[in-house]
Amino acid sequence: MMNYCDKIQYRILSAECAGFEEMVDTLLSGLPADEKILRLVFIGMPQSNEIYDLRRKIIYEKVKAYFGEHCPSLSYVAQPPLRGALLLEIHSYKSDAKDAVYYRSVDGMPYVIVDNEEGRFLFGGGFQADFLNESIEEQSEAVFHQIDRLLIKEGFPINSIVRQWNYIERITESKDDYQNYQAFNDARAAFYEKTTWPEGYPAATGIGTDWGGIVVDLDAVILKKENCSVLPIDNKLQVAAHAYSERVLAVSHKQKATPKFERAKLLSIEDKGLIYISGTAAIRGEESLKEVGLSRQLEITMENIAELIGNKGIVSMLRVYLKDKSFVQEAEQLMDAYKLSVPVSYMWADVCRDELLIEIEGIAKC
Template sequence: MSDLPLLHVEYARNDLADLLRQDDVLAVLGFGRDAPPTGDDPRYLRVGLEPLQDRAPLEVWRAPGPISHGVAGRVRWSSTNDYCFGAIEVAEADFPDVATATEAAYSSLSAFARGGRWPHLLRVWNYLAAINEGAGDAERYKHFCTGRSAGTRELGTYFPAASAIGRSDGVPVLQVYWLASRVPGTAVENPRQTSAWCYPRQFGPTPPTFARAMRGPTATPQLHISGTAAVVGHDSQHTGDLQAQLRETFANLGSLLKSAGNLPAFDRNSVLKAYVRHREDLTRVEAALGGYLPPEIPRLILLGDICREELLVEIDGIHSVR
C-alpha cells in the first residue's frame, strides 16, 4: 500500500464553469440530457444516463494539484502527479460492430495507460446503448466483453473495478472513462460471488474482465466498488423481485467491505450510484435506499439497463475511511 492522497468525490450543484476554474478539480461528470453538453475542457464529460431528478447534480472529482489536462488521440485526460482521469467516446457507426468499437476504445486506453505516468487502472465505467439487445452469444454486452478483452491484452490480468451499463438515451456511442494511478491498487473479490473472469461458458464466449472492487493505494482505506447486483456465485437471484434484489445487492456490498479489510459501513464519506432498469422503479429504489443507507450518504439514482436482462438494479460507488 502506498500513501497517495484520497480522491475526493462529491455531488454538487455548482455552475460547471465555476467548478472548472477551481485548481483541485480533476474531473466533472454530468448525467442526462439536461446536463451541460461535453465541451472543449477534457475534464468534463456528459454521460448518457437519465437521472431520477430532472437535473442531477454534477459528480466532481478533486485531488491535490497541480492539475494538467489535454487530448491525446481518442483520449481526453487530466492528471495530478498521482492520479489520471481519462475518457473516450467512440461512435459505433464508425466500426463494423460493437466488439470492434470496444476493442478500438480499449486499445487506445491501454496505449495511453502504458505510455504515461499512470499505468495502473483503478476504476473504469462503460456506457453503451442497447446493452441487452440480441439473444445468447449475440447479445451486445457479450460482444462488448469480447472487445474489451481484445483491447486490454497488453495490460495483462491486472483487472480494475468496473461497471457496464446500458445508456438510457439510446445514443449509439460507447463512453468509457476511468481513474488510474501511478502505483497499483489492490484488487478485492467477493467470497459470495464467482470472480467475473471465471464465469462459465453460459455467460458468453469471453468472460468479463473486472475485479469486484479495488482498494486504492492510499494511506487510509479507499475502496472503488464495481457495479454490484443480486448475483450469488455466478447466478442472478430473485428474478422480477426488486426488493429482494436490493437485499441481495446490499448483502454483496457488505461482504465486499469485509473482504477489503473489515472496512466500516457506508457513511457520509461514501458516494454511491444506483442504476435502475425500469423508469417506474426509480422512486421505489429511492425509497428503498432510505432503509439501507443513512440519509447523509450522497447517492445518485440513474436510469440504465443492467448487463443481465433479469437484473433490475445495480449499485457502485467509492467508500473512503477518514
C-alpha cells in the first residue's frame, strides 16, 4: 500500500532563453496534471533586486492565475542556472481518498497542508522581508517572524520543521565585520531557542544568491501513528554542524551561533522512509578539504551523501551548487559516472565557505 513517502514526487523542468513571461508559461505548461502541486521553486538570474522584485511579481501573478484558489507554496531564487535560462523545481503529491489537501495563505504567501491518517504535512515557502535593502540581520528576523505566524496559525510547533532551505544574498560577504551567513545563523539560533529539539534540528541548506535578500522554504511534519517517526542522521565522517567549534565560524562582532541543522533527517512512515539530505560539501570532521580541485571535492561530497542515506537509500533528486560556472561540464561528467538517473539541477552559487567549490543537496527514499 502506498503511503506519504511513495506519494510525494520531485521533478525539475527547464526553459530555454526567451522572454521571462514566456519562460514562466512554458514551465507551468509542463506541470503534472494528475497530481496535487505542493511547492514550486523558480530558479533564475535577474540582474538587480529591482528586476528580481518585478519578476517575482510576474511569477506570483501567473501562478495564481493558473491555480486560482489552489495555489502551492511558491518561491523565486536568484541563482544563475547552468543548464537552461529558468528552472522550475516541483514538489507534487499523488493523493488518494485518504488524503485531504488544503491550499491556504498567510500574509499573502500561499502554503499547503496535507492531512491523512499518518500525519499533517506543511509546505511553506517564499518567506521574505518586505524590503530587500534592510540588513541581512533585520531581514532574517522578519522572515522568522513570518514563519512563526504560520506555524502558530496551523498549530505546528517550531520543532516540527524537518527541512529548511535558506537562500542568503551574498552569503560570504560581510558588513562591519559581520558576515551575512553568520548574521542569518544568529537569527535562526535565536528563533530555534524558543523550543527544544528532542528529534534533532531540521535538515537544511544555507546557500548564496545574487539577489533577493533572505528567502526561506520549509517542510514541517506532525505524525499521528506510533510506527512513524522523524530522526536525525549523523555522518560519522563529519562533526555535526551545530557542534562546530568557534574556530570554523565566521568572525563576528556579535555572538557566533553555530549553523543549527542536521546532516540529514529521516522521515519514517511504517516501512517506508524519506531522507532529506542537507547541503553537503567536502568537509571531514569540521574542516574543508582545501586545494584538492573539483573532482576530489565532488567525490568526497558524494561519499558523505552515501554515508547519510546508507545502502537502502535511493536518491530521488539532487541540486548541485558550483562556485565557478566554468566547472559545470566537469561536474556533469563526474555526476553522470554515478548513473543515478534522477533529476539533477546545476546552479552557480556562493557556497558558505570560500574554499568549497561545490555543494550538493537532495532527497532520497528508502
